[in-house]
Amino acid sequence: MSESSVGWEARDGVATLRIDRPPMNALSTAVQDQIGQAARELSSLPASEVAAVVVYGGDTVFAAGADITEMQRMTYPQMVDRAAVIQECFRAVARIPKPTIAAVTGYALGAGCELALCCDFRVAASDARLGQPEVLLGVIPGAGGTQRLPRLVGPARAKDLIFTGRMVEADEALRIGLVDEVVDPEQVYAAAQARARRFVGGPAYALRAAKEAIDRGLETDLDTGLAIEASQFAGVFATEDRVTGMTSFMESGPGKASFDAR
Numbered sequence: 307m308s309e310s311s312v313g314w315e316a317r318d319g320v321a322t323l324r325i326d327r328p329p330m331n332a333l334s335t336a337v338q339d340q341i342g343q344a345a346r347e348l349s350s351l352p353a354s355e356v357a358a359v360v361v362y363g364g365d366t367v368f369a370a371g372a373d374i375t376e377m378q379r380m381t382y383p384q385m386v387d388r389a390a391v392i393q394e395c396f397r398a399v400a401r402i403p404k405p406t407i408a409a410v411t412g413y414a415l416g417a418g419c420e421l422a423l424c425c426d427f428r429v430a431a432s433d434a435r436l437g438q439p440e441v442l443l444g445v446i447p448g449a450g451g452t453q454r455l456p457r458l459v460g461p462a463r464a465k466d467l468i469f470t471g472r473m474v475e476a477d478e479a480l481r482i483g484l485v486d487e488v489v490d491p492e493q494v495y496a497a498a499q500a501r502a503r504r505f506v507g508g509p510a511y512a513l514r515a516a517k518e519a520i521d522r523g524l525e526t527d528l529d530t531g532l533a534i535e536a537s538q539f540a541g542v543f544a545t546e547d548r549v550t551g552m553t554s555f556m557e558s559g560p561g562k563a564s565f566d567a568r
Contacts, residue, residue: 312340319357319506321348331363333417334373342395349402353510353567358502359402361425362409369418389448396449400424403514405505409498410434420449429498430476431491437473459483509547510567
């Protein structure tokens with residue numbers, strides 16, 4: 307990892323994409339770019355090396371939002387140029403072709419919440435706070451919040467959070483589907499790692515196909531989504547893992563296959 311505020315490391319098939327910009331992990335433009343670069347690097351690695359990714363900001367805070375000091379100085383023409391870049395950096399996380407888990411401690415606000423939304427699952431500390439407070443600054447979410455949040459929790463709940471800018475505590479976030487699991491603060495990273503390890507040694511190309519079918523299908527109408535599913539379903543029949551899985555099922559029953567990510 308180069309010297310920066312974002313890096314990653316892999317161990318036993320699970321990679322951790324780590325944000326480290328004390329004290330609050332403010333997501334400056336440089337940090338956004340580094341997140342995008344790290345996500346692209348992780349996407350390029352074979353599933354046999356990295357089967358799943360945990361996105362983590364440390365044991366104090368996930369990410370408390372964009373760097374407002376930096377943003378305050380930006381002009382309209384500058385933001386016209388930058389807005390698409392911000393979204394592309396976050397899109398790189400959403401497009402990592404393997405399961406991703408956000409390990410949310412402390413605050414996940416604004417761009418921090420939007421980063422968590424890019425992951426497939428979110429594990430939150432019991433004292434975590436999440437929200438999209440951009441309206442309180444006179445702006446709106448710009449890194450995917452107006453699109454990913456309603457797809458996750460529904461349009462009415464998303465409008466409530468975005469229109470009011472209020473923060474939600476972990477128990478409410480779990481109730482509305484904003485997070486998937488709530489644990490003690492000191493257990494967040496371990497719980498996210500445990501989720502990620504479920505996919506190590508799994509049928510990597512089937513997982514990749516399922517993720518793409520779900521994510522792309524959510525962006526379109528049902529008929530197009532079904533066509534995407536059909537294409538992905540047929541595609542996994544070209545993998546060795548499909549042969550392994552079906553042979554194991556016929557010989558030993560379900561859940562006994564050992565896959566090779568091929």
